[in-house]
Amino acid sequence: DTGVSQDPRHKITKRGQNVTFRCDPISEHNRLYWYRQTLGQGPEFLTYFQNEAQLEKSRLLSDRFSAERPKGSFSTLEIQRTEQGDSAMYLCASSLKGLAGGETQYFGPGTRLLVL
């Protein structure tokens, strides 16, 4: 299967701990996105990369959140000093930037985080 993959699929942590999630996009895709989804809501945009450049990060929820895509392939999302309000599904998506503008984003299975 060559879709978007995420690891881990589930994470339970205690408040105050740091967590890191990994996303591997579809191999030829140059754009990678992170979204967060809470119960009963649609996903909300957090940040995105084009190749290794992070082009939008103002929507990260606080300075405890950071993301990297060091070689333009996989990406990591880190949450430091987790809080109970960080409990959510974290979704990664990838796409191929086209010359015509519109593009289709493909989502991974998500990482479900529970902060106790």
Added chain:
Amino acid sequence: GIQVEQSPPDLILQEGANSTLRCNFSDSVNNLQWFHQNPWGQLINLFYIPSGTKQNGRLSATTVATERYSLLYISSSQTTDSGVYFCAVPEDYGNNRLAFGKGNQVVVIP
């Protein structure tokens, strides 16, 4: 930013029935995607449909961009169609940050 409203929020269908889900958006778009989120949370692409009509098996979608709405049709529904259907459009015209509606929760009963 753009507002996305989906209706109905909840729908219960008898297996074999047909249904229509609606997505209204508040501004012009050059991109619209429909997704199905299964019970395990996976978002599955259904359609990329900024305008016009597309069909894929028992599902079809129509977007009327000038009137700022899109419709998703499910025909001869099956229990595997259960889940949440999301419509997503760019937050601002021409950018690629998707704004999602709250979804249509669909339950198909045998």
